[in-house]
Every structure is written in C-alpha cells, then in structure tokens.
Amino acid sequence: MTPAGAGTARENGAGKTAPATDGPILRIDDLVVELPGPHGTRTRVVDGVSFDVPRATTVGLIGESGSGKTMTAHAVLGLPPEGATLSGRLLWHGEDLLAADPARRRAVRGREIAMIFQDPLAALNPTQRIARQIGEVPRRDRLPRAEVNRRVVELLDRVGVPEPERRMRAYPHELSGGLRQRAMIAMALAGSPALLLADEPTTALDVTVQSRILRLLADIQAADGLAMLLVSHDLRVVSHVGERVVVMYAGRVCERGPARDVLRRPAHPYTAALVRSVPAVRTRTALADPLPGAPATPANRPAGCAFHPRCPMARARCRAEVPEVREVAPGRWSACHFAEEVPGS
C-alpha cells in the first residue's frame, strides 16, 4: 500500500556510521554483566572485561564453558539474557551503546553490528523461506520488491550458495548444514555491517565444511574491511583466522594480544595449558599433562585469581589477590601475577 519513495527519510542511519575517531571500531571497557542467581543473589558472569576490536581486524575470543565469552558477545549485540544488568561501556565508534537510547541501539544492532550463530537452524525461522529472512533488512529500507530480490540473490551468490535464484525459495530445513550456515551469513551481511560477531560459527560443522566456511569468512572480512569478533572454544580455529586473541576464564580476561604471539608464547598459565592440550593432526603428539579440576564457574569463582586452584604456578599471592590485566610486553596483556615466569613465554 505504501507509495514508492515514501518513508525513506527515517533510514538515514542505514549506512555505515562515519568514523568518529581513529580509535578501535569497538571498545569494551570494564564490562560487567550480572544475572539473577538463587535466593535474590546476583552472579557476575562477566566481571570487568575490557578489550578493543580494531577496524578491519578479526579478534578471536577464546574460553571454555562459563568463561563469559558468549555473554560478552551477546552484550555487544544488545541481547543480554532476561534479568541481566550491564555496566561499563560499550564504545561503538566512541559512542557508548549502553548509554544510548533504545532506538539508537536498535539502529546499530542487526545492521552496523550483525551476528552469526553456531546453529543456523535455531537462528533462522523455520516457517519462512530464506529469501524472506535475508531480505528483511533491505525490505525495511523500503526497497521495491524486485530490488530486494536482486539484493538477496546477490548476497547468496556472495556467500557461495549455488543457484541462488532457486535456493532463495528454500526453507531452512531444505538446505544442508553448510548451505544453512551460508544463508545465515548472507542474512548477517544484508545490513552491510561494520562488525560481525560470530559465535562458534563452525563448531557444529564437519571439518571439510568448516574449512570452507572459515575461508568464506576470511574472504568477506578482507574484501569488505569488516571487523570480526570470533567467539570459539577451538584454539585451532582462532589461530587460523584471528589476528588478535582474547582469552577468558570464569568471566574475566586472562590474556590478550596478537594471536600468533599469544598462542606461541603464552603469558598466562591457563593459555599455556590450553595450547598444550591441542593435539597435532599430522604428527603424533604426546598426551598433554592435563590441568586438574573443572573450569571455574562465575557462580563459584575462587578468591584471588580465579584460575589458582588449577594453576601449576599458584602461590600465596594468587589465592589472595585478584590480578590486574597488565601490559607484560609491548601489546601483550596478561592477568597473571607471575606472567614473566610462564614457561615458554
């Protein structure tokens, strides 16, 4: 019913925001996320996390269950769980999204910042053809239908879906796992985002499909100058696509820095243990000496350094004093009191 050309003024902010500063595209500054716990308590699932995502850079966010990595990504996307309280700052081109009004946050979310998930079946609507879902953002821009369809085909082609004109009419369940993942990536790209959040994007995929999806993400990232925050438990994935890494444990940052340096010469005993536990594929590696115990949970975070009960280097200070994240070498940040003593660092 809407006449062509009407209602386009609202969408002035649809394109990428002009860079306000030369700083990072996203700066997470002292982010705290608290969830309601039992008996009226609050649990800090993210406890003072800070790191930057520079422009056109892939940052890998590594952690095990309970590390807060997914919660951090969801906070950035503005999708915290029910009842969560957030504090700190999420600086998007220097503008604090946590302080921004809801309309502004909605304008950023799904457009300037888009997300792809581990399970495309859960992220895609099973009752809608994928063309409808990928076309959602172009349609919101009130593009004519032919133009929306053209854009959908272009996006599907871009992410390597063969025969896009035919496939766009498929429902999610009619596609293979790899194609569904590609359709979801197309949907994320529809708003021409400047930052892509990818939460375990290849974890559920077979290894041959995984390597193709990672290559696709790397290609898109390079071609569009996208920034990407890749959340993963898999150090191998992060080591191949991340330029920088952030390692989290029990809701806090343990270590961050250039990916190659961090994974080759860890400055935190937890990172060192993770790296040692990754077996090589093409050579036979000895079984690693495993860390004792299970990952600490935010609800049950040990005093002092949360990692101390599992740490081979722990001593009195570690049990008493929460370590600050400090710069231990140029560009290298570690939250270990004894970072300089980590073997191989």
Place this chain on the structure above:
Amino acid sequence: MSASERTLLDVRDLRVSYGGRRGARAAVDGVSLSVAPEETLGLVGESGSGKTTVARCVAGLLRPGAGTVTFEGRPLGRAGRRPPELQRAVQMVFQDPRSSLNPRMTVASIIAEVWRTHPVTAPEGDRTEALHRLLADMGLDPEVAARRAGDLSGGQCQRVSIARALAVRPRLLVCDEAVSALDVSVQAQILRLLVDLRGRHRLAMLFISHDLGVVHQIADRVAVMHRGLIVEEGRTGEVLTAPRHAYTRALLDAALDLDDPVPEDGTADGRAVV
C-alpha cells in the same frame, strides 16, 4: 597363532540401512574391521559416514541388515540377548554422559545396579570400599558416590560413565566421540584417564572420533569411513602422514592444526592463511 586367536572383535561385511523399503539408504554398506586384544582402532569420518552405526552394531544396540559381528569367534547379537560374559566384555562410552546417565540416580546406585546385573563382577566383602576404589581409579573423590549424576560436571559425568563400563571388567571399550562434548581442558584429562585405564586393564578400544588429532595421539591403527564404507585403513602414523585415499587426503587438508610453531629465534613470519 591363528587369525582368530589374534582377533578380539571381528566385523565382517556389515550392512545397515535406514528408512523404509523404498527410501532405504545404506548407512553402512559392507564394512569389515577387526580389533586385536589390547589394540586401539580409531574410526574416523564425518557425520553421516556410518561410524556411529558401526559402533551401535558392535554394542548390540542396533541389528545389522547383514554381516556378522563376533567376539573371539562368538557371535555378538542384540545387547539384551548376549550371554552375560559377552555383555560384560563389550562396554560403551558415549559422547554425552549427561544423557547416558540417569540424572536422578546417585553415583553409588548407578554402580550398584551394574554389579546387581552382573553379580560375578560384584566385589566380595565391603562394597562401599570397592566403590571408593573404583572411583579413585577414575580420579573421583569418594564424596562423589553420594551425589546425583545430574549434579556433576561434564567431566565428572564422563568419569562415572567410564567407571560404570569398567565395573564389569570389559575387554573392549567402544568410545563414541567420548571426549568431543567436553571442555578443552577436561578433554585432556579424560583422554589421559582412558589411556591409563587401557594400559592397566589391558583393554582393547574401538575409538570413534571426528578429531584426527586425538586419534593420532591414541590409536594404533585407524580406519577412515566415508559414505558407509571404509576407504582406507592402516597404522595410524602411516594413514595420517601418508594417506593413500583421496578422501583421507581431503580430511587431512581440511583439518586445522594450531599455527606452525615458531622457530627458536622467534623471527618467523608467514602465518598460515585459511
């Protein structure tokens, strides 16, 4: 020594189809493999390759359409119809310990149940002490005995699953993605535990995994499955360093390693680009 003396598990020309008569699709399309006593055979492949179907036939959870599964020359039928000694001899550890243990049962009652089912393996004398010894073997504190399975961590659950399997003194352990669902740091613990137990209890293992790195660490031989067939089989080191079949090569090409280690001088560049 004859072939049958050296073979513990023998699978011959196994075939399994899913679906009706018309739409039947072969999940396993003529698979033969064998495992010698105290040997670990790694079975690798992508989802849909049929590796889990083979495991389920060996465990007796699925009846094959054709072919035979034998243990020391004796046929292994459906799990419930096996003679007790064969039931005990082949035990299985699954990917998701949370769904293979009743969350409302205590660890003590889970173990008591298997001892009740297989009285010949039940300890003589003080069962509590025997239970604590078994748990200690798995790296679990005695307190765990009183806890419900649903209150345990993923790693603890998997240790209890392994305890339940070993409580009846098996000779072959079938591990279907037994470490895949665990956190990285816990995965290393369970692998170490399995390898320790394998040596101490002289176990053979059929170790099914999609993770070539893990299989390279613990398997003596490896069989690669693709679309219901074994496309390559051999010594682990040979198959994973000099694959002969195109599919094995494709799997290896796609498998990620951590970035190549840096040379001693620390000056290397040229990060691998995916």
